[in-house]
Amino acid sequence: xxxxxxxxxxxxxxxxxxxxxxxxxxxxxxxxxxxxxxxxxxxxxxxxxxxxxxxxxxxxxxxxxxxxxxxxxxxxxxxxxxxxxxxxxxxxxxxxxxxxxx
DNA sequence: ACGGTGACGCTCA
DNA sequence: TTGAGCGCCACCG
Numbered sequence: 001x002x003x004x005x006x007x008x009x010x011x012x013x014x015x016x017x018x019x020x021x022x023x024x025x026x027x028x029x030x031x032x033x034x035x036x037x038x039x040x041x042x043x044x045x046x047x048x049x050x051x052x053x054x055x056x057x058x059x060x061x062x063x064x065x066x067x068x069x070x071x072x073x074x075x076x077x078x079x080x081x082x083x084x085x086x087x088x089x090x091x092x093x094x095x096x097x098x099x100x101x102x
Numbered sequence: 103a104c105g106g107t108g109a110c111g112c113t114c115a
Numbered sequence: 116t117t118g119a120g121c122g123c124c125a126c127c128g
Contacts, residue, residue: 006125006126007124007125007126008125008126025110026109026110026111027110027111030110030124035123035124035125037110037111037122037123037124038110038123038124038125039110039111039123039124040108040109040110040111040122040123040124040125041108041110041123041124041125041126042109042110042124042125043108043109043110044107044108044109044110044124044125044126045109045125045126046109047108047109048126048127057109060109061109062109062110062111063110063111063112064110064111067109068109068110069108069109069110070109071109074109077109
């Protein structure tokens with residue numbers, strides 16, 4: 001059923017709004033959902049995300065600018081972001097430049 | 103219902 | 116600055 005959207009589904013919906021070439025952080029995403037301290041919960045949702053190709057989960061990074069983790073490999077995540085136009089330096093991203101606001 | 107786990111965040115030394 | 120520890124929230128067995 002679609003009522004009672006779980007925290008996960010909420011993450012996917014919001015994350016889908018992030019355009020190509022931009023990224024967001026687990027903290028900001030959680031905040032947008034309503035749980036400012038649920039960064040971990042967001043990561044948990046991304047890891048289990050059943051909408052892999054539908055949701056740009058690779059556009060979500062840590063609040064400190066690091067890439068974080070990725071179900072298909074952090075390395076892969078970096079490559080994908082680079083292809084989308086995000087410049088990654090020393091496995092870190094400039095949140096001020098590529099950070100997307102909901 | 104309870105405890106453990108995880109793609110995190112922040113503070114302290 | 117870097118490293119280690121504690122706290123946070125949601126999902127699963």
